[in-house]
Amino acid sequence: MNAPRPAPAEPPKIALQGIGRSFPGVRALDDVSFEIARGHMHAIAGENGAGKSTLMKILSGVLPADEGCLLLDGRPVQFAGPREAQAAGINIIHQELSLVEELHVTANLFLGRELQGRCGLLDEREMNRQAASLFEQLQCSIPLDAPAGSLRIGDQQLVEIARSLLFAGDVLIMDEPTSALTEAETGRLFRIIDQLLQQGLTILYISHKMSEIFRRADCITVLRDGRHVATVPAAETTPEEVTRLMVGREITAHQRPGGMPSTGPGQHTAAAPPCPVLQVEQLSLPWPGHARQWRLKDISFELSAGEIVGVAGLMGAGRTELLECLYGATQEVPAGRILLDGQLREFRHPAEAVAAGIALVTEDRKRLGLFDQLTVRENISLCSLGQVSTGGLITARRERDVVQAAMTRLGVRAASAETPIASLSGGNQQKCILARCLEIQPRVLLLDDPTRGVDVGAKSELYAIIEQLRAEGIAILLTSSELPELLTLSDRILVLAEGRLTAAFERGEFSEEAIMAAATEGVAISTPSAE
Numbered sequence: 001m002n003a004p005r006p007a008p009a010e011p012p013k014i015a016l017q018g019i020g021r022s023f024p025g026v027r028a029l030d031d032v033s034f035e036i037a038r039g040h041m042h043a044i045a046g047e048n049g050a051g052k053s054t055l056m057k058i059l060s061g062v063l064p065a066d067e068g069c070l071l072l073d074g075r076p077v078q079f080a081g082p083r084e085a086q087a088a089g090i091n092i093i094h095q096e097l098s099l100v101e102e103l104h105v106t107a108n109l110f111l112g113r114e115l116q117g118r119c120g121l122l123d124e125r126e127m128n129r130q131a132a133s134l135f136e137q138l139q140c141s142i143p144l145d146a147p148a149g150s151l152r153i154g155d156q157q158l159v160e161i162a163r164s165l166l167f168a169g170d171v172l173i174m175d176e177p178t179s180a181l182t183e184a185e186t187g188r189l190f191r192i193i194d195q196l197l198q199q200g201l202t203i204l205y206i207s208h209k210m211s212e213i214f215r216r217a218d219c220i221t222v223l224r225d226g227r228h229v230a231t232v233p234a235a236e237t238t239p240e241e242v243t244r245l246m247v248g249r250e251i252t253a254h255q256r257p258g259g260m261p262s263t264g265p266g267q268h269t270a271a272a273p274p275c276p277v278l279q280v281e282q283l284s285l286p287w288p289g290h291a292r293q294w295r296l297k298d299i300s301f302e303l304s305a306g307e308i309v310g311v312a313g314l315m316g317a318g319r320t321e322l323l324e325c326l327y328g329a330t331q332e333v334p335a336g337r338i339l340l341d342g343q344l345r346e347f348r349h350p351a352e353a354v355a356a357g358i359a360l361v362t363e364d365r366k367r368l369g370l371f372d373q374l375t376v377r378e379n380i381s382l383c384s385l386g387q388v389s390t391g392g393l394i395t396a397r398r399e400r401d402v403v404q405a406a407m408t409r410l411g412v413r414a415a416s417a418e419t420p421i422a423s424l425s426g427g428n429q430q431k432c433i434l435a436r437c438l439e440i441q442p443r444v445l446l447l448d449d450p451t452r453g454v455d456v457g458a459k460s461e462l463y464a465i466i467e468q469l470r471a472e473g474i475a476i477l478l479t480s481s482e483l484p485e486l487l488t489l490s491d492r493i494l495v496l497a498e499g500r501l502t503a504a505f506e507r508g509e510f511s512e513e514a515i516m517a518a519a520t521e522g523v524a525i526s527t528p529s530a531e
Helices: 052-059 082-087 105-109 124-137 153-166 183-198 210-216 239-247 319-327 350-356 365-369 376-388 396-410 426-438 456-471 483-489 512-519
Strands: 014-023 026-036 041-045 067-072 075-077 090-093 171-175 202-206 219-224 227-233 276-286 294-304 308-312 335-340 343-345 358-361 444-448 475-479 492-497 500-506
Touching: 014 052, 026 052, 026 067, 026 219, 041 052, 041 210, 041 239, 052 090, 052 171, 052 202, 082 090, 090 153, 105 124, 105 153, 124 153, 153 171, 153 183, 183 202, 183 210, 202 210, 210 239, 219 239, 227 239, 239 456, 276 319, 276 475, 294 319, 294 475, 294 492, 294 500, 308 319, 308 483, 308 512, 319 350, 319 358, 319 444, 319 475, 350 358, 358 426, 365 426, 376 396, 376 426, 396 426, 426 456, 456 475, 456 483, 483 512, 492 512, 500 512
Parallel strands: 026 227, 041 202, 041 219, 090 171, 171 202, 308 475, 308 492, 358 444, 444 475
Antiparallel strands: 014 026, 014 067, 067 075, 219 227, 276 294, 276 335, 335 343, 492 500
């Protein structure tokens, strides 16, 4: 009697076999092969430029592969565009926001997949109902009738996430979904991820944050320079090992003065600060038409030369608005007093702040920081053309020398100063924006989430640059959606909650628990803070 044949093994949800993709002068992917099990969360790790986003665009039909084969449920597939990938059950949350800024939130959620009622008319009531239900599930309050372009970068990211969740299909690709989210919003997203995995979805998750990768991933694939380095079960590796595979070297802890690693509270004692460079007194920013009336209310603090003051808070707390007030970039005129070197200042335009020695690195690199049609040289020299001009004409050699010196100082990796800035990695783009700011020789540097969307290697380099600027005597005001980053870099931390300053901590007082308690003080989602 013949023994029964074993049941055939279930094919992986996705199998990539020898995937390759080239762009002019760049080999983005080279012979990439690995498998993704169905119903699992599979993390894709690698530095910027490793090929992660290119690979995800191939999976989602945005780009074709030049070579290799993609199998879905064991069957070869080749998508002619995103619609075909969506029809096959694959959706993607892109790293770069792809909202139509002029359309309201609900229209963006259902763009291309609008619901129709009788007579073929749009069923706006049902679309609004589903949109409201989804945002309730995400535990966030976003006005459905607001133009997408009017939202803050974090809220835009939540709209991107919601759009993909509406039509999740069988496979959901998340490309840096938390890059603009706070710890609280990230926690909510991971609760949604747990629900989706329980429903049998397969999730591909790209992130530079090891804490997120190891929070839920079943398996981790590492790419480096467009090649597949390793695929390992998350339970059988460590964040340190994944980082080493990503960069091909060890990443050491960031050092503060005296050789002391500043990875936790109480490990650095700043010298007694000199007279403050910046004084903010009772700063308030009106919010016309909103029940709260104020985006910021009665904010007061001081910032000294050679000091890094961090600003913590949940999304909507007013971190970005605070920096915009100091930079003259708000639509409404703020109330209160801003003093620079003891002199009262009222900035009505960023050009006035720049002339006074205040520079800003924006949180939204793509929309507000980069001129993506220009070269590296043009992006860096843009705010300092007067310094390289004679008689109103730019001296080309002087401009090249200034830009090359800035690139060398900050370690910008580019083929030349004439390289299109859009072709650089996120970390190198951020260095170019920072270089532009430094060309005005600022007294005060405003950094709004400066490592957003930056890989672990570039993040370490940016930390070292920020510390060097601090040592040179620049006063730095820093916001970040990552509390460990604030704990690492800051001499003091201010905490905002719904536009109010709820706490200020010296370095020896830092802890994530104390900061989060202050960040949720008086906020609807908060728990009672400790005394």
